Amino acid sequence: MSGTPAERDFSGWSASVSYLRPASRGETRLRSSDLVAPTAIYRNYLNHPKDPAALIAALRRVDQIDAMPGLNSLLVRRLASSENLNLTKDRSVDGNIRAFGNTINHPVGTSKMGGAGEAVVDNLLRVHGVSGLRLADAAIMPTIVSSDTNAPAIIIGAMAAWMIMVDNAAGSRTVGSSTLLKPACVPSPR
16 A cells, blocks of 8 residues: 555555566666766666566565455455556556656675676775776675665675775785774675
8 A cells, every 4th residue: 555544534555566576677787987977877777587486476476465355355456557457468558667667775795705807896896997996785696685775784884994904004004913893794705
């Protein structure tokens, strides 16, 4: 159900599906060498045939749950985009997904971490080919996590801060034999 509670004078429930491992890949490109020029972002949602197929299957599963005796007896009507949806026709469901689906806004991987090649940063978050620059956000994740990206991004930032402190301490003559403690949220290297 959508809208504010004041817009509805009855009880209801809502279900949504989210595809956590999409096969479609977008890309971000520079438009020019101008630092303030906006980048070109190509999202390419549902570009791979696996993605709409998975969402169609998930919506059909929600329909099966709706049909269970405990819920079916309570179901009066569907609202919003699913009101006239024919779940037996792939084309109808696909059209509904494309018309009413949206993202959960957790893009990652635009500057993925890894060795040379397509990766932008190495395993210490240093940007390949640019001295003194590290990148520490969800962009370095090669694949999306099955959760909100906030906590992993915080850990990436904490790890980057720790690596910078270690690098600075190693280059400093005033640190002596003191040890920099790793933040508790940063996992130990294996």
